[in-house]
Amino acid sequence: MPNSSQREVRVRFAPSPTGDLHVGNIRTALFDWAYARHTGGKFIFRIEDTDRERVTDEYIAAAIDTLRWLGLQWDEGPEVGGPYGPYLQSQRLEIYAEWATKFLAQGDAYHCYCSAAELEAVREAQRSANVAPGYDGKCRNLSAEAIAVYEAEGRKPVVRMRMPEGSTTFTDLIRGDVSFEHDFVPDFVLVRADGSPLYTLAVAVDDVMMKVTHVLRGEDLLSSTPRQIRVYQAMGVTPDEYPLFAHLPFVMGQDNTKLSKRNGEVSIAWYRDAGYLPEAICNYLALLGWSPGEDREDVSMKELTELFTVERVHSSPARFDMKKLEAINGDKIRSLTLDEFYSRALPFLQRAEVITGTVAEADLVKRALPIIQERIATLSEIPLMLKFLFVTNFSVEPDSQTKIQDEQSKKVLQSALDALSGVSDWSHESIESVLRVALIEGLGLKPRIAFGAVRIAVTGSHISPPLFESMELLGRERSLERIKAAL
């Protein structure tokens, strides 16, 4: 039997969707995916919903949707199936029950009748006595009589795994050898009193049964690895068949605490709505805890699969920096072809109700996009910048309005109106040359002063896309109307 490093690579992403997938989850998913693709192996998507109190169908659906949106296509998992399914743990309950029964029969696990209150009391005592906390092993070797008494009391037992004396050592692909003395790994629960399995049981059983070869996951799971390995042993899996572990460093918030709502947006759905491109999110996230070296930072999805190796993953945590994500997003937007940019822009324009979806609008949008492409960092800025082209009841922003109330501005607008009235070829080139002659040469004004007033009158704001192109797009009639209205 070939060992884990020789078998076909099978990597799984196994979130427990107790909310929207967040930045940290996705970084893990991205690395899992990239590693599978890099090695030509399989990317498996599994839902860990053993805690049905917290995992809902909505969150599961959202997780599936998010992964799809990001382009992290899975080879096995929800909706696509696969040879080792089902891929929802809630649909594998009988499998876990069978193994638990087997462990019980083998003596690897035992029934524990301790109540939550009793366990808490033990922990409390351990805390004050300053000794290692954990289950005290009270039910490890219960006599038949003692069991009968508990049963008579109506107590429902949990199934608890027996940790033998000794220690567990494993090689983490990122951190090297890590070992834990079993004195600090207490007997742990596999099955709840109601018969439902816990993560510790399900994760190990599934990884073995789904023939997972590499477990790349968050470092918060590092200290649960000995428990997972203990289950492998009880299952009869030999060490050379264990999956290889790689514990990824955390993605932290700005204030160096775990990323959460408090210190930055975490939900990927939020980034989607805010106009971030999936490839930008992936590119940025890839740089958190990993780097291709050689001062490279711009990485496409394809390049990521070519360059990604676990060896180049860091062991130290990274802070999430929205500013850098934004910068990368802007770069990605600028490198979009017009067609790509157009299809991504459309939903944002429609959602903002700037356009309704007519053919005429589509044409104007297509002509307008090139002049704003290099001016935005997120797609959500598009409606703001293009609104002036579509609005029916046009008005100038109050802030800008005050800037064209003075005599000089009126004079500028009047001159512009006069000069522009005679223009027949309404192209940005001729608009510009006519205005330069009339305002710069004619009135002797600085360009920023002269064009500023026209800009406000025509676009409604002192910040806008390039003036002459904007006027060309707006059309002669509407442009002149707006200048007139501003007088």
Next chain:
RNA sequence: GGCCCCGUCGUCUAGUGGCCUAGGACUCUGGCUUCUCAAGUCAGCUACGAGGGUUCGAAUCCCUUCGGGGCUACCA
């Protein structure tokens, strides 16, 4: 408290004993460009947590220390 992990510019990182008076990117500051805003471009600021070793030579190896984080559930 115990166990485990981690420690290079503000942030993400390059760096695996000499190529490092530490490179790139983002941010920030200033300049150029310029019809606004951007984009582009040039320049600048700022880092090997600290202390000991090992070595001709250390960001790179060892030890100690300090700091940060995770786990310590019938959560994952």
